[in-house]
Amino acid sequence: MKPAPFLxxxxxxxxxxxxxxxxxxxxxxxxxxxxxxxxxxxxxxxxPRVLVDLNRIKALDYIRNGREIRIGAMTRQRTxxxxxxxxxxxxxxxxxxxxxxxxxxxxxxxxxxxxxxxxPSAELPAVLAALDGTVVLQxxxxxxxxxxxxxxxxxxxxAMAPDELLVEVRLPAHDHLGTAFLEVARRxxxxxxxxxxxxxxxxxxxARRVRLAFTGVGxxxxxxxxxxxxxxxxxxxxxxxxxxGRIVAARLTxxxxxxxxxxxxxxxxxxxxxxxxxxAARRAGGPA
Amino acid sequence: xxxxxxxxxxxRRGRTVRAGTPRRDAKPPRxxxxxxxxxxxxxxxxxxxxxxAVEVRKTLADFxxxxxGLTGTHLGCEHGVCGACTILLNGQAVRSCxxxxxxxxxxxxxxxxxxxxxxxxxxxxxxxxDHHGLQCGFCTPGILMSTVAFLRETPAPTDEQxxxxxxxxxxRCTGYQGIVDAVRDAARRLRGRA
Numbered sequence: 001m002k003p004a005p006f007l008x009x010x011x012x013x014x015x016x017x018x019x020x021x022x023x024x025x026x027x028x029x030x031x032x033x034x035x036x037x038x039x040x041x042x043x044x045x046x047x048p049r050v051l052v053d054l055n056r057i058k059a060l061d062y063i064r065n066g067r068e069i070r071i072g073a074m075t076r077q078r079t080x081x082x083x084x085x086x087x088x089x090x091x092x093x094x095x096x097x098x099x100x101x102x103x104x105x106x107x108x109x110x111x112x113x114x115x116x117x118x119x120p121s122a123e124l125p126a127v128l129a130a131l132d133g134t135v136v137l138q139x140x141x142x143x144x145x146x147x148x149x150x151x152x153x154x155x156x157x158x159a160m161a162p163d164e165l166l167v168e169v170r171l172p173a174h175d176h177l178g179t180a181f182l183e184v185a186r187r188x189x190x191x192x193x194x195x196x197x198x199x200x201x202x203x204x205x206x207a208r209r210v211r212l213a214f215t216g217v218g219x220x221x222x223x224x225x226x227x228x229x230x231x232x233x234x235x236x237x238x239x240x241x242x243x244x245g246r247i248v249a250a251r252l253t254x255x256x257x258x259x260x261x262x263x264x265x266x267x268x269x270x271x272x273x274x275x276x277x278x279x280a281a282r283r284a285g286g287p288a
Numbered sequence: 289x290x291x292x293x294x295x296x297x298x299x300r301r302g303r304t305v306r307a308g309t310p311r312r313d314a315k316p317p318r319x320x321x322x323x324x325x326x327x328x329x330x331x332x333x334x335x336x337x338x339x340x341a342v343e344v345r346k347t348l349a350d351f352x353x354x355x356x357g358l359t360g361t362h363l364g365c366e367h368g369v370c371g372a373c374t375i376l377l378n379g380q381a382v383r384s385c386x387x388x389x390x391x392x393x394x395x396x397x398x399x400x401x402x403x404x405x406x407x408x409x410x411x412x413x414x415x416x417x418d419h420h421g422l423q424c425g426f427c428t429p430g431i432l433m434s435t436v437a438f439l440r441e442t443p444a445p446t447d448e449q450x451x452x453x454x455x456x457x458x459x460r461c462t463g464y465q466g467i468v469d470a471v472r473d474a475a476r477r478l479r480g481r482a
Binding site: 001002003004005006007008009010011015016019020024034035038039041042043050051052053055078101102103104105107108187188189 | 320321322323324325327343344345346347350366367368371374377380381382383385386387388390391393434438451452453455456
């Protein structure tokens with residue numbers, strides 16, 4: 001047995017889960033899909049006294065259609081990947097989710113768990129930021145809704161209080177927008193060295209709105225607004241996309257680690273931004 | 289089965305204390321279960337039901353090997369990277385080192401021992417033998433369990449799809465080409481059988 005001893009509870013209702021995190025939140029950990037947390041427990045990098053397992057709470061497993069698609073926090077990544085609603089209305093999520101680990105990981109990993117874990121090289125936080133989606137946090141004190149920039153504070157750290165649970169992720173339907181997710185990793189399924197989520201609202205040769213959110217290049221999903229503005233000003237053209245890529249490479253400040261140097265990450269981020277902009281523009285309709 | 293256990297645990301914990309003070313007008317008693325260090329779980333492994341008391345920090349992989357005695361499920365990295373411990377949990381391929389046994393309470397599990405026997409190999413196992421899909425065999429149980437679930441969902445896979453699903457399993461002997469060939473051929477054999 002590798003993890004240090006802990007106490008375990010697997011509530012079947014959200015109410016019970018909220019009571020448990022209310023009682024044990026400060027000394028506890030919440031277990032969702034476990035694909036990041038269990039390794040941390042096994043390596044004893046995390047040693048919670050109490051583990052609150054949400055996997056028995058069926059009420060947190062849903063995908064509700066609408067102008068804003070509401071996804072229960074415990075919805076498996078694999079369920080989202082194969083959901084017709086996600087494929088049709090949330091093409092950016094559908095594309096990004098396939099970069100998460102491997103099918104065997106996505107069978108367990110959850111949409112809410114990945115966002116709550118806030119790994120700086122994870123895909124879903126960047127998707128949330130690019131789409132300007134929100135997360136719903138709930139505690140016995142009530143509910144609140146946060147945007148990505150207010151939710152992600154730094155590496156593996158969010159604005160969630162110890163007695164709060166992330167219960168729902170809300171993403172706007174964007175089948176009318178052009179989107180693309182691209183990522184470079186050492187192997188398929190590895191953590192991203194750099195990834196980018198792009199959203200373009202296109203009006204002929206013009207881009208009315210552009211959002212670029214990067215993963216793997218900072219403590220939280222990174223936007224480069226100057227590059228977004230360059231595309232809005234320059235319009236849908238290879239030239240403006242190349243310019244945006246140059247700005248991205250100049251502005252991002254990633255760290256070096258054993259997997260890649262900062263310089264390499266900056267370079268790849270610029271190249272990926274340019275490619276993703278081109279793909280997103282194409283998908284938004286018309287030549288690019 | 290799981291529901292019975294949960295209800296029983298609640299009875300033992302709560303009711304006896306409150307039995308002497310029935311207050312019908314009061315709120316129903318809080319039943320939020322107290323976190324525990326050990327649990328009795330019931331799981332069905334390869335068709336056989338087992339009830340065992342386990343420490344809650346024991347992974348499902350260790351439980352299968354040590355408590356059930358099925359050592360075909362191998363442990364490589366023990367943190368979700370290598371895929372050697374892949375099993376089927378309610379029909380889905382998952383890493384058994386990234387689950388606690390307590391989480392599998394009530395679940396149906398299939399391990400490599402449930403695929404075929406030495407006398408009657410599963411078509412997937414035959415294909416691995418025929419295509420040099422293994423050398424030392426350490427990673428093979430996990431690869432078989434990953435691909436058996438995959439071929440059920442994707443009976444006619446492309447090579448790209450085969451490679452994608454195999455990306456979740458590390459093999460240090462074969463160079464993977466034999467494995468890809470085996471999975472491709474197994475898909476053909478299984479289609480012929482269906």
